[in-house]
Amino acid sequence: MLAEEELCFSQSVDPPDTVRFMLPSDAISIREGLVGLFALDLMEPLTAESLSAAQIVLAEALNNVVEHAYAQYPGRIEIWVTRRESYLFIRIMDDGLAMPGGDLPGGKPGWPEDLPEGGFGWSLIRNLSHDLTYARDGKRNLLSLCISVDYQG
Amino acid sequence: MKLESQHRGEMIVIRVLDDRIDAAGAIQFKERMRELIAEPSDRLVLDMSNVGFLDSSGLGAVVSVMKVLGPVRRLELSGLTPTVEKVFRLTRMDSVFIIHKMLPEEWRNAG
Numbered sequence: 568m569l570a571e572e573e574l575c576f577s578q579s580v581d582p583p584d585t586v587r588f589m590l591p592s593d594a595i596s597i598r599e600g601l602v603g604l605f606a607l608d609l610m611e612p613l614t615a616e617s618l619s620a621a622q623i624v625l626a627e628a629l630n631n632v633v634e635h636a637y638a639q640y641p642g643r644i645e646i647w648v649t650r651r652e653s654y655l656f657i658r659i660m661d662d663g664l665a666m667p668g669g670d671l672p673g674g675k676p677g678w679p680e681d682l683p684e685g686g687f688g689w690s691l692i693r694n695l696s697h698d699l700t701y702a703r704d705g706k707r708n709l710l711s712l713c714i715s716v717d718y719q720g
Numbered sequence: 721m722k723l724e725s726q727h728r729g730e731m732i733v734i735r736v737l738d739d740r741i742d743a744a745g746a747i748q749f750k751e752r753m754r755e756l757i758a759e760p761s762d763r764l765v766l767d768m769s770n771v772g773f774l775d776s777s778g779l780g781a782v783v784s785v786m787k788v789l790g791p792v793r794r795l796e797l798s799g800l801t802p803t804v805e806k807v808f809r810l811t812r813m814d815s816v817f818i819i820h821k822m823l824p825e826e827w828r829n830a831g
């Protein structure tokens with residue numbers, strides 16, 4: 568659970584197109600971080616469709632960090648979001664376990680006949696984002712991706 | 721996770737009162753649903769019109785409820801908001817569930 572004063576969005580000044588924030592690695596904090604992020608002025612001009620895609624991608628990426636990178640010990644997640652022209656550039660960093668095999672899992676959607684209860688996450692991320700990259704830098708994981716967005720009006 | 725269940729003849733309509741079914745609420749959702757579906761009924765409809773956001777954990781929870789019900793008693797979904805609809809469509813789960821655009825008028829006003 569995230570204490571009120573802990574959730575702090577630092578916004579760049581010139582241009583004011585980037586926010587950076589930190590979240591503890593638990594599902595409630597991720598929820599609170601997402602609700603806070605999507606209430607910022609930075610997100611306000613985007614269409615509902617773009618906001619929905621961005622929130623799905625961020626939720627999946629952040630919950631993956633909680634469930635996998637920080638599966639064995641808790642930690643903090645650092646998130647950078649930049650809105651520039653028709654893109655949101657996202658960077659997510661953590662000090663958890665490396666991605667198995669050092670690379671991103673595939674994102675093949677499950678076959679409905681099997682009725683999988685999980686494994687939808689990467690498929691959603693791959694569907695709604697592009698330029699997805701993963702790097703291990705010492706003890707840090709760095710995931711970066713890009714989401715195409717539209718503006719209202 | 722707040723869910724509200726109402727009998728409508730041979731049908732139980734379960735309304736999700738929370739606005740998110742996400743990783744933080746998926747387990748609670750599953751547990752509460754299991755209690756509510758223990759009651760017998762021919763049809764079971766999950767009204768999701770209040771749910772603005774659902775992630776893959778939430779989707780997994782809805783799928784698991786359907787699996788608990790077995791092949792005869794199917795879970796019908798109603799009132800999918802745009803983000804929720806997008807998640808069902810992109811994961812192809814929209815082909816697995818019976819999905820109603822919204823609850824018929826008489827169900828919404830009854831009870």
